[in-house]
Amino acid sequence: GPSRKLVRKNFQHEIVVYEPEKCIKCGICIRITEKYREELGLTFIGRGFDVVVGIPFDQSLEQGLTKTALEAADACPTGALSRKKEKK
Numbered sequence: 703g704p705s706r707k708l709v710r711k712n713f714q715h716e717i718v719v720y721e722p723e724k725c726i727k728c729g730i731c732i733r734i735t736e737k738y739r740e741e742l743g744l745t746f747i748g749r750g751f752d753v754v755v756g757i758p759f760d761q762s763l764e765q766g767l768t769k770t771a772l773e774a775a776d777a778c779p780t781g782a783l784s785r786k787k788e789k790k
Contacts, residue, residue: 714763717786718771724782725755731774731783735767742766744774755782 712720727746732755735743742765747756757766767774775783 718775721782724780730777734774738770
């Protein structure tokens with residue numbers, strides 16, 4: 703049968719996790735980082751069917767989301783960008 707798609711998780715940030723396979727490229731997180739003038743923020747990378755949301759210039763998630771991580775995670779409709787679960 704068909705194999706399951708590999709789901710990558712980016713844990714490079716202290717308080718949020720990014721799962722690119724869940725992203726529907728709606729641009730909400732990008733607009734939030736622009737609104738609050740993140741130095742790097744998030745952007746669309748690539749074109750057409752290959753477009754992904756990521757940090758420009760191959761920087762880390764931590765470097766891209768310095769002020770808006772929680773706001774962007776809370777606004778994400780698919781949970782591609784989400785708050786890290788607190789360890790108990």
